[in-house]
Structure formats: C-alpha cells, structure tokens
Amino acid sequence: MRKVVLFALLLVLSVVAFSRVTITMTAGAVGKELEVLYAQLDRFMKANPDIKVSVMPMPNSSTERHDLYVTYLASGEKEPTVLMLDVIWPAEFAPYLEDLSADKSYFELDKFLPGTVKAATVGGKIVAIPWFTDAGLLYYRKDLLEKYGFKNPPKTWDELVKIAKTITAKEKNIVGFVWQGARYEGLVCDFMEYLISFGGDVLDDAGNVIINSPAAVKALQFMVDLIYKEKISPQAVTTYMEEEARRKFQNGEAVFMRNWPYAWSLLNNPKESKVAGKVGVAPLPAGPSGKSAATLGGWMLGINKNATEEEKAAAKKLVKFLTSYDEQLYKAINAGQNPTMMDVYKNPELKKAAPFMVELYGMFINAAPRPRTAKYSEISDVIQKYTHAALTQQMSPQKAIEEMAKELNKVLGK
Amino acid sequence: MRIKTKETVVAWWMILPAIIVISVIAFFPLFKTFYDSFYEFGLRPDIQRKFVGVKNYIDLFKDERFIAALNNTVFFTIVSVALETVFGLIIALIVNQPFRFRGMVRAAMLIPWAIPTAISSQMWKWMFNDQGGIMTKLLETLHVIEPGVPVLGTPKTAMWAIITVDVWKTTPFMALLILAGLQLIPEELYEAARIDGANLWQRFTKITLPMLRSTIAVALIFRTLDALRVFDVVFIMTRGSVNTETLAVYNRVLLMDRAFTGSWFGYGSSLSVVIFILISIFAIIYIKSLKLKLD
Numbered sequence: 001m002r003k004v005v006l007f008a009l010l011l012v013l014s015v016v017a018f019s020r021v022t023i024t025m026t027a028g029a030v031g032k033e034l035e036v037l038y039a040q041l042d043r044f045m046k047a048n049p050d051i052k053v054s055v056m057p058m059p060n061s062s063t064e065r066h067d068l069y070v071t072y073l074a075s076g077e078k079e080p081t082v083l084m085l086d087v088i089w090p091a092e093f094a095p096y097l098e099d100l101s102a103d104k105s106y107f108e109l110d111k112f113l114p115g116t117v118k119a120a121t122v123g124g125k126i127v128a129i130p131w132f133t134d135a136g137l138l139y140y141r142k143d144l145l146e147k148y149g150f151k152n153p154p155k156t157w158d159e160l161v162k163i164a165k166t167i168t169a170k171e172k173n174i175v176g177f178v179w180q181g182a183r184y185e186g187l188v189c190d191f192m193e194y195l196i197s198f199g200g201d202v203l204d205d206a207g208n209v210i211i212n213s214p215a216a217v218k219a220l221q222f223m224v225d226l227i228y229k230e231k232i233s234p235q236a237v238t239t240y241m242e243e244e245a246r247r248k249f250q251n252g253e254a255v256f257m258r259n260w261p262y263a264w265s266l267l268n269n270p271k272e273s274k275v276a277g278k279v280g281v282a283p284l285p286a287g288p289s290g291k292s293a294a295t296l297g298g299w300m301l302g303i304n305k306n307a308t309e310e311e312k313a314a315a316k317k318l319v320k321f322l323t324s325y326d327e328q329l330y331k332a333i334n335a336g337q338n339p340t341m342m343d344v345y346k347n348p349e350l351k352k353a354a355p356f357m358v359e360l361y362g363m364f365i366n367a368a369p370r371p372r373t374a375k376y377s378e379i380s381d382v383i384q385k386y387t388h389a390a391l392t393q394q395m396s397p398q399k400a401i402e403e404m405a406k407e408l409n410k411v412l413g414k
Numbered sequence: 415m416r417i418k419t420k421e422t423v424v425a426w427w428m429i430l431p432a433i434i435v436i437s438v439i440a441f442f443p444l445f446k447t448f449y450d451s452f453y454e455f456g457l458r459p460d461i462q463r464k465f466v467g468v469k470n471y472i473d474l475f476k477d478e479r480f481i482a483a484l485n486n487t488v489f490f491t492i493v494s495v496a497l498e499t500v501f502g503l504i505i506a507l508i509v510n511q512p513f514r515f516r517g518m519v520r521a522a523m524l525i526p527w528a529i530p531t532a533i534s535s536q537m538w539k540w541m542f543n544d545q546g547g548i549m550t551k552l553l554e555t556l557h558v559i560e561p562g563v564p565v566l567g568t569p570k571t572a573m574w575a576i577i578t579v580d581v582w583k584t585t586p587f588m589a590l591l592i593l594a595g596l597q598l599i600p601e602e603l604y605e606a607a608r609i610d611g612a613n614l615w616q617r618f619t620k621i622t623l624p625m626l627r628s629t630i631a632v633a634l635i636f637r638t639l640d641a642l643r644v645f646d647v648v649f650i651m652t653r654g655s656v657n658t659e660t661l662a663v664y665n666r667v668l669l670m671d672r673a674f675t676g677s678w679f680g681y682g683s684s685l686s687v688v689i690f691i692l693i694s695i696f697a698i699i700y701i702k703s704l705k706l707k708l709d
Contacts, residue, residue, distance in 0.1 A: 095458060239567040392655070
C-alpha cells in the first residue's frame, strides 16, 4: 500500500514538473530595465509556478533588434513567445503576431493611453499591448542655469542656443547641447522633433510625401548649425546614440541633453552620476512655428503567432501581469519608463520618484508619432541616410531634403 | 582493368558523403541565390513571387548607393590586403629568426586574430570615441586630426579607422601563413647562395620571395575573399555612415530592414551574386598572375 502511495505521489510530482510551460521573452537592457524585468519575472513565476519564463536579452540598438526579429519570424520559429516591439513595428510585423482584439477587456485596454493603443492597432486588429511609452525630453543643468541667472528652461530653440552659448563661454570642459546624431533609428526621432517644431512633416494624413518644404530645410539647417555655426553641439554628436549622450551629460560635460525618460533615474543616482540632484526636465523647445514636438517612442509586447496554444495562454498571462497597474508603477519608479496606463500617473509614489512624468503628462499623451506605414523601415532608412549626410556636411540641407523627398516618393511608389 | 573499375567505384562511394555535404552547404545555397536573383519577392507572406529576368541586375548598376558601396568595398579590399601582406611578411621574417622568447612572441602575435571581430571592433570603437578614447587622444596629440573632430563621424577618417582595425586584426593571420611558408624553404639554398657570394637582398629577392610565391598567393586569396565581403567591422564601427558602406552592409539593409516591407529579396540576392562574381574575378587574377597550380 505504501509503495502504491509513493508511486502515485511520484507520478503526480513528475506530471506537475513536466506540465510546466516554458516561454521566452525578448528584453532590452537600456539603463536599468533588464534588472527591473528580472525582479518582475521572479514575482510572476512565484505567482504562477506552472510557467517558466526565460529572457533573451537583445541589443540596445533598435535596428539590430529588428534584424533579429526578421530572422526569428521569417523562419516560422515559435520562439521568442513574447516579443518586445518598438512603437514603429506593429504594421510591419503584424502578419506574424497573434491577434489580441478578442482579449481587449482582459488587458483592460480602455484604461490605456489612447495614442499607445492606436499605435498597436493595425488594420483594426490589436496586435500588441503597450508596455511603456516614451517621448523626447529636454534635460538641463538646473544649477548652471541658476548660476547664470536663467530662471526657466528655454521655451524656444533660439533661447536654448543663447543659454548654451552664455554658459559654455564661461564654464570649462562643457559643451552646450548633446543629442542623438548617429545614423540609426534614434536620429529619425530627433529629426522629427525639429521638423515638426519648424512646421514641417514627412507624410500628410493621406500618406503623401510632404517633406520637401522650406520648413524642413530650415529645420535640418538648424540641426547642422548647432554643430558648425553655433558650435554648441560637439561634432561627435554625429556618432552619438542615447547612451553616449547620457554619459556625456552624466559626467557634467553638457548643459542640455535631448533624451528619453529612462535617463532620469540614472542621472539622479549619486553613485554613478556627477550631476545627481542638479538636473531639470522640460518639454523640448518650440520652433518658429510656435509648436514644440516630442517624438512618440515606447515599446509594446506582442505574442508570436507560431507559438503553441498552451504557450500563447501563458504568454497572455505574462503580458497581462507586466502591463498591470502595480507592475507599471514599479517599472516607472525603478526603470524610469513611462506607464501606458492612465491611472498610474495619478499615483503619489510616482509623483515623488519621477515628478516630471506627472507634470509633463500632457506632453506624453500628445507626443508626435513617426510615419505610420508598413514600409516604415524603408522610410526610416532614407531619412537616416540624408539627415546624416547633412549633419556630416556631405550634402547641403537643401539638397538632402530634395533627395530625401525623391527617394521617399520612390519607396512609397508615388 | 576490372580491379581498377572496382577501385573507382569504391572511391566514388568513399567520397560520396563529402560530395553530399558540399552540395548541401555550398552548392545548394549558391544555386538558390542565383535562382532567387531573377525574381522579385519579399518575405512577407502576402507578397507574390514574380519572375523578372535580369531586371534586378540592370537596376543594381543604376543604383547609386550600390555603385558607392562597390567603390568602398574595392578600396577597402585593396588597401587593407596590401598593408596586411607587407606587414605580415615583415613580421614573419622577424619571428623566423632565432631569438630569445621566440615561442612566446609567436603565440602573443596571434592574439588580435583570436579575438572575435565583433568584440575587437567594439573595443576599437571605444578607442576612437570622443569621450576619452585613447586613439582620439593619440591622433589629436600627433595633430593628425583637429580636436573635437570625431574619427568615426568624418568621411575622410572613418574608412581609414576601419582599415586600421582590419589590418590590426588580420596581419597575424598573414604572418602565420607566410611563416609556415618560410619554414618550408630548405636551408641549403641559402647556404649555396652565401657560398656563391649573394648578399642579403639578393638572397631575399632570388630565394625567399620566389619560394614564398604560392604561400602568398593562397594567403592573398583568403584575405581578399574575406575583405570583399567585409561586414562586421564596418557595421559595428560606423553602420555604413559617412561613406563607409560596403556591399555586405548595403545588402543587410536590403535583406533585413526591408525583408517584410517590400519586394527586395531578389534584388538583395542579385547583389550577393555580384559579390560572388567579384570574388571569382579576384581569385582568377591571383591564380593567373602568381602562376599558382591548383591541381
């Protein structure tokens, strides 16, 4: 009898052990996000002992992540189960993503920022759940601005140039303004901000190319002038991505920086940052059009269509967990990544940890999206190429914009 | 006669596995790429496959970006392979001489070659960084570049930085191959030459170089083939910006960035075929001009 019980117990145990579903998820490692994710997954696996989640860390550059996804998805692999998707990808990857429209209420999508849900909707189908949202911000050295009698951060680009020049003329070993000028996706984000604040755009609502405008030429000329005429940005910004700019600013070597919200908690960590407590955050300055624009960034979680039903069910649980109120709050406080759920912004803890998130709420919900088309990768490649050619003085801004328009028209077949 | 036929049959059976393996891993992909290059298609499931003949090739030679990438690739190949051969030869001649710690030096010399290119490229990228990069400091001190000019963000310097990394990395490979060739030269030849009164230079040009010819030819073929498809160094250091885009880096844009956006896969395949033809041309030139016997 005892033997039978023992055998039965063994059987039950082994069934439990083997019924554990393993799913994989891709993740980034910008700033603290990977550390934060590991802590979240520990909690998730404790609450769901039948699911094991293994993490596939991805390169920080969005372009390289894109390449990996192309390889995974085109091969029809069932891994990774959960994909971390850039806000610009859903249209392109939609044929490979699980349709989540039926689970709209399970994920409580009506509580999410409408802009982020729109970005996750392709042809009426919801293919991903917004995880965190991003918008370009202006970081500035509060202490230095005060020292030279500037009470407020700059409201316009001209003001930014003036303040940067005043401070760099008197302070040593400091440049005026750092941003993302390397030839990669981040350059498109920066370019879009100047473009829109100068009154231009890439595509109109009907999808026609409208980049070839005096406003666009002026915007690009302004970016070039920041480096070569006003000399407030080092020439090396043409090789900077997010982390290069952050390191420069964090070492106290720049007055202004354009970056995403993730930098906030890192800049204020006194162990690593020389500028902890001396940093202010503001919306990006306005251009001659009077408008200020921040590019909408952020990432979503999608589920691989090729996964098995069992894996998909586990993946949905994981996505639901990671995008829940508590976890979004935890992520916002610890990784500095903006929540996509509206109610989280009302939380007093968030206000204490990252006051700018709450103060700039209006800006986050109005962030400007990049062109929304399934051909986005091609469009981005063209914009990167010609913007960078102008920034490295291989082409005049006028010529760069003309060529850009010509090639964009070719890409879109018009 | 009967025995010979039987032997032939056995021989065929013995090499069959090798033939199968080579067909699967070399000939099949090659054939598939040729085949694909005559079609217009993408990887997105809803894109139709269409036969277009040689249209991809015609478009390719009208594509300014392709022509620029072709020029960059050939420039990179000629300069880097030439430098690697000269440095490799010099280093091989030095470490072929007996001196103390020769074994250690020979082993240490291989370190750059042993580091994966992705890692060494990233390492060099940091050294060329404007924020405290040692190469940037060095070049500024030597007045090669003006202060504040980013090496990897300037058209004039970026390609040279990439060539530097490639030369640093692959010179040991050249040196090793040439060293092996040097050790095959019989000592008697030098002895006889010395007795006949040949000086050092004469011994080098009349014995060493001719005897090294086939070794150098093999080394050149290896290196040239590698250099013509260079991808990792360029992609990591500059991503092909500031006039450093090579054919393989452009092909990544076509095959990866645009895999799901449109019908670019056939076009990318035709670019691969062009790289293949280019490599073949170089190989034939080497084999003919260095009178290498392949059989």
